[in-house]
Each structure stands twice: as C-alpha cells, then as structure tokens.
Amino acid sequence: MLWHDAAARYAAGGPVPGAAIERTASMHCGTCAARHVGLCDALSADGLAELADAACWCSLPRGCILMAEGEPGAHFINVSHGTVRLSKDMQDGRRQVIGFVSTGAFVGLGAEARYSFTATTLDEVRFCRFDRTGLRELFLRYPVLEQRLLAAACNELALAQGQMLLLGRKPARERLATFLIDWSSNFSNREPTALVVLPMCRGDIADYLGLTIETVSRCLTAMRKQCLIAIDAEHNISIIDRTTLQAIGSGATN
Amino acid sequence: MLWHDAAARYAAGGPVPGAAIERTASMHCGTCAARHVGLCDALSADGLAELADAACWCSLPRGCILMAEGEPGAHFINVSHGTVRLSKDMQDGRRQVIGFVSTGAFVGLGAEARYSFTATTLDEVRFCRFDRTGLRELFLRYPVLEQRLLAAACNELALAQGQMLLLGRKPARERLATFLIDWSSNFSNREPTALVVLPMCRGDIADYLGLTIETVSRCLTAMRKQCLIAIDAEHNISIIDRTTLQAIGSGATN
DNA sequence: CGTCGCTTTGATTAATGTCAATAGAGGTGG
DNA sequence: CCACCTCTATTGACATTAATCAAAGCGACG
Numbered sequence: 001m002l003w004h005d006a007a008a009r010y011a012a013g014g015p016v017p018g019a020a021i022e023r024t025a026s027m028h029c030g031t032c033a034a035r036h037v038g039l040c041d042a043l044s045a046d047g048l049a050e051l052a053d054a055a056c057w058c059s060l061p062r063g064c065i066l067m068a069e070g071e072p073g074a075h076f077i078n079v080s081h082g083t084v085r086l087s088k089d090m091q092d093g094r095r096q097v098i099g100f101v102s103t104g105a106f107v108g109l110g111a112e113a114r115y116s117f118t119a120t121t122l123d124e125v126r127f128c129r130f131d132r133t134g135l136r137e138l139f140l141r142y143p144v145l146e147q148r149l150l151a152a153a154c155n156e157l158a159l160a161q162g163q164m165l166l167l168g169r170k171p172a173r174e175r176l177a178t179f180l181i182d183w184s185s186n187f188s189n190r191e192p193t194a195l196v197v198l199p200m201c202r203g204d205i206a207d208y209l210g211l212t213i214e215t216v217s218r219c220l221t222a223m224r225k226q227c228l229i230a231i232d233a234e235h236n237i238s239i240i241d242r243t244t245l246q247a248i249g250s251g252a253t254n
Numbered sequence: 255m256l257w258h259d260a261a262a263r264y265a266a267g268g269p270v271p272g273a274a275i276e277r278t279a280s281m282h283c284g285t286c287a288a289r290h291v292g293l294c295d296a297l298s299a300d301g302l303a304e305l306a307d308a309a310c311w312c313s314l315p316r317g318c319i320l321m322a323e324g325e326p327g328a329h330f331i332n333v334s335h336g337t338v339r340l341s342k343d344m345q346d347g348r349r350q351v352i353g354f355v356s357t358g359a360f361v362g363l364g365a366e367a368r369y370s371f372t373a374t375t376l377d378e379v380r381f382c383r384f385d386r387t388g389l390r391e392l393f394l395r396y397p398v399l400e401q402r403l404l405a406a407a408c409n410e411l412a413l414a415q416g417q418m419l420l421l422g423r424k425p426a427r428e429r430l431a432t433f434l435i436d437w438s439s440n441f442s443n444r445e446p447t448a449l450v451v452l453p454m455c456r457g458d459i460a461d462y463l464g465l466t467i468e469t470v471s472r473c474l475t476a477m478r479k480q481c482l483i484a485i486d487a488e489h490n491i492s493i494i495d496r497t498t499l500q501a502i503g504s505g506a507t508n
Numbered sequence: 509c510g511t512c513g514c515t516t517t518g519a520t521t522a523a524t525g526t527c528a529a530t531a532g533a534g535g536t537g538g
Numbered sequence: 539c540c541a542c543c544t545c546t547a548t549t550g551a552c553a554t555t556a557a558t559c560a561a562a563g564c565g566a567c568g
Contacts, residue, residue: 110412523555
C-alpha cells in the first residue's frame with residue numbers, strides 16, 4: 001500500500017495513482033452527493049455554474065493529505081464523497097484528531113493565512129477544491145454563500161464545544177459511548193441505525209477521544225461483554241442497547 | 255455576597271442590585287471600549303446608529319448569568335467591558351469551561367434555537383444585548399456584519415481546536431503553561447506582559463483545563479519553585495521565564 | 509505459507525483525582 | 539483595631555484511572 005507515496009505526489013502537485021483531477025467541476029454537479037446540501041444547495045443554476053467554474057473537481061484514494069497544518073491556506077474544499085480526518089500534530093508525535101467530516105462538509109473555512117490543521121483522506125474521497133482568492137469575489141455577489149458558511153462555522157463551533165466537554169470531563173467509557181452514539185446519528189446515515197460503520201482505525205478513534213489505542217480496545221470489549229454493542233467486524237459495530245449507551249455517554253450512569 | 259440573587263433577578267428580568275439596563279445603546283457608543291473592534295468597527299456612523307438602536311445597553315455585577323445553556327437563544331451579546339465565563343455543565347456537577355471572553359467578543363453567535371452553553375460574569379461586565387430576530391434584517395442590509403461574524407466564528411473555531419489538542423493530549427503541566435502564555439498574550443493587554451491578571455478563580459481555571467483545583471494549585475506551586483513564575487497574589491501571576499514556559503506549553507520539554 | 513499491519517489482551521507504572529486537613533485573605537462586627 | 543468568620547487556595551496521604559510496555563492473535567495480501 002503506497003499511500004504516502006500518493007500523499008506526497010498530491011502535495012507536490014504531481015500525478016497520484018488512483019487520483020483524478022479536473023480543472024472545472026461543473027460536469028459533476030448533476031451527480032454530486034453534496035448538490036443539495038450546504039453551499040451548493042443555496043444557489044440557483046446560474047450561481048451554481050459560476051461556483052463550479054471556480055472549482056477544481058478531484059478524487060483521491062485513501063491516505064492522501066488534502067491540506068497540511070502550517071501551510072499557506074490557499075484552498076478551500078467541499079467534500080462530496082468519502083471521509084476526511086482533521087488533525088493537529090505535535091512535534092513529538094502526539095496527535096489530536098479534531099474531527100471527521102464527510103459529504104457536504106467545508107474544510108479550510110477559516111480565512112486564516114495558514115491551515116490550522118491537517119486533512120487526510122480516510123477512504124476514497126471526491127471533493128471540489130476552490131481557490132480562496134477566486135472565491136472571495138463570488139461571495140460579494142452571492143451573500144447567501146457567506147450566510148451558509150457562517151451557519152456551518154457556528155455548527156462546527158457547537159460540535160467543538162461538545163468535544164471539549166468530552167475531552168475535559170468524561171472518562172474513557174463515556175467518551176466511547178458518546179462517540180458511538182454521535183457517529184450513528186450524524187454520519188453514515190440520516191437517522192440513527194443499529195449498524196455503525198467506522199471508516200477510521202482504532203488509532204484515529206483514540207486520537208479523537210484523547211485516549212490510547214489500548215484503552216479504546218478495552219472499552220469496546222467491555223461494552224461488547226455487557227451486550228451494549230456487537231463488534232461484527234473491526235469497522236462495523238452494531239448498537240444493541242442504544243438507550244443505555246446514550247445514558248453512559250451523557251454521564252447518567254456510574 | 256448576594257450574587258446568585260443578582261443572577262436570579264437578571265434571569266427573571268427583575269431589577270438587579272448593581273445593574274444598569276437601558277433600552278438603547280447609542281448614547282454609550284462614543285465611550286465604548288468595543289467601538290473600534292469587531293462588529294461596531296465595521297460600520298459607518300449611520301450603520302452604527304441603526305445597530306445601536308437595535309441594542310440594549312447593560313451593566314451587571316460579578317456572578318450574573320447572561321445566558322443559560324438550553325434556554326431559547328433569543329439574544330446575542332457584544333461585550334464592551336469585563337470578563338465572561340462560558341461553560342457547559344453536566345447533571346452531576348461536572349463542568350467544562352469552554353472559554354473566557356472579554357472586550358469586543360460576541361457571545362451567542364450560533365443561530366441555533368437554544369444556547370449551547372452558559373455565560374456568567376466574572377467581574378463587572380458591560381455589554382450590548384441584541385435581539386436576534388431584529389438583527390437579522392440589519393444583516394441583510396449590511397453584509398459586512400455577516401463577514402465579521404464569520405471571521406469571528408472562524409477565529410473561535412481555531413481556538414477551540416487548539417483547546418481540543420490541549421485537553422486531549424497535554425499533561426497538566428503543559429496545560430497550565432499554555433494557559434498562562436495564552437492569557438498573557440491574548441487578554442489583559444495587547445502585547446505580552448510579564449504580569450498576568452487572572453479574573454477567574456482556580457476552580458474556573460481547573461474547569462477550563464480539564465483538571466482539578468488541587469492539580470492546578472500544585473502545578474502553579476511547582477512552577478513557582480522552579481522560578482518560571484511568581485505568584486504575586488492569587489489572581490496576579492508574573493511570568494519570569496517566558497521562553498521556558500512557552501517551550502513547556504508546546505510540549506518541547508520533558 | 510509467511511509477513512505485515514492492526515487489534516486485542518495482560519502486567520505494571522505513572523499521572524491525576526479524591527479525600528482530608530491546614531493556611532491565608534478579605535470582609536464584618538464588636 | 540482586632541477577633542472572628544467565611545471563602546478560597548494550598549498541601550499532604552492515598553486511591554484510581556488510563557498510559558506504558560510487552561506479547562499474542564487475527565486478517566489481508568503477496
């Protein structure tokens with residue numbers, strides 16, 4: 001699996017095995033899964049065409065770096081398929097995953113000079129890439145875009161605040177329960193389902209929850225033994241007792 | 255000290271000892287410390303007058319609740335003086351402070367139906383309170399306001415992500431060092447000063463850093479013994495060795 | 509069939525939380 | 539002005555959680 005090779009090639013602007021990059025995105029709008037969410041849904045056909053002309057449509061395999069913390073924040077991404085991991089890394093290797101995003105998400109929102117986190121593909125990811133400077137002029141003519149971005153930013157802020165509560169005050173068991181409930185509700189499917197598909201590995205879950213791989217594994221095993229969940233496969237978990245899991249996640253049990 | 259009395263009275267809309275509330279804010283704009291930051295600075299005199307007419311000018315003593323988590327998010331606040339603590343609380347008493355804000359800060363940004371956190375005054379706080387519905391119409395006519403809010407939200411998001419890294423991956427010592435450096439740079443004064451004035455108590459620091467009061471106290475004592483800081487008074491800390499403190503905060507030492 | 513990467517499990521250690529007591533600071537009233 | 543009271547912070551002894559270190563299991567893939 002030569003995925004860092006792919007990541008390096010993408011970062012360097014060179015050809016990536018398994019990747020597709022096209023100069024304009026418009027031809028994909030008709031079939032895009034993000035067509036009716038977030039940014040694109042706010043626009044009329046004309047506006048959408050303009051937006052698409054400003055975008056570059058891309059598809060990348062697993063393990064590519066879409067943007068790297070500290071690099072100039074030239075781009076802005078709208079994910080149309082797949083899952084992206086956002087993380088902050090320290091020099092000594094410690095990593096905090098600050099979020100997982102999928103269809104419809106904007107990445108690189110902040111108008112900062114440099115990216116404040118690294119974005120990595122967890123599976124095959126298709127997305128539209130915008131040039132930040134080119135987009136600014138479009139915003140002036142379509143204020144609704146700025147409204148959508150503001151709404152998205154506020155939503156992300158609320159999620160971040162919930163995660164601060166989790167990281168600062170919840171023990172491992174509660175963190176895992178919260179994670180499973182959140183993931184089963186917000187992602188993979190519209191309404192909560194028993195089956196939770198986790199595109200990330202245990203290490204990513206650990207880095208998201210501020211734990212170690214071992215603790216994540218032990219907690220999952222404990223939950224399985226208590227018949228709260230079933231581990232169908234490493235990345236497929238079934239929620240058996242949602243009510244109890246929710247109670248644990250909100251700290252209502254001991 | 256009857257401060258929860260004051261909080262209860264403010265929440266109930268009744269008179270608060272030490273509080274001043276006026277229907278319009280315009281007469282205070284000339285002397286407002288937030289006049290040339292954030293929202294208000296973006297507007298011309300005409301726009302500012304309109305904005306001020308939509309606002310209610312308030313002053314509250316220490317310990318009042320400006321907004322409570324879970325209540326309908328009817329208002330939106332622009333702080334012009336003092337410090338406000340933002341926190342999320344769990345049923346069993348666990349608390350996570352998600353931020354401290356002061357002059358120029360917007361509180362209640364998210365267009366959500368209900369507040370996602372509780373805002374409490376830490377000292378005497380003066381602020382402008384806006385009606386969310388009344389403000390929306392103003393936004394349509396002054397798109398620059400929405401731009402400012404978006405910039406503010408993105409900035410807060412970046413801070414929240416940094417705090418996630420702190421809560422998820424830094425040990426107590428690094429958390430305290432980061433906190434002191436951040437507070438000395440971002441608040442109290444424009445450029446970093448040796449003297450750090452902390453308007454919050456140890457318990458608030460602990461709840462902000464995901465620690466206990468005892469651990470905060472012990473770490474501060476240890477730093478004092480290592481001559482990194484001096485504790486002039488409980489709320490006045492002098493930074494003696496900023497370089498080392500910064501290194502500790504970023505995880506560069508062991 | 510063997511190797512590599514990821515996950516699980518076990519034994520031990522270290523960091524931080526909990527419980528308890530003491531020490532200061534600030535305010536109040538005699 | 540001083541004694542007292544209360545609230546906050548500090549310090550100490552001990553308990554507990556989760557991290558670390560180490561090894562084995564499992565699956566995918568060549």
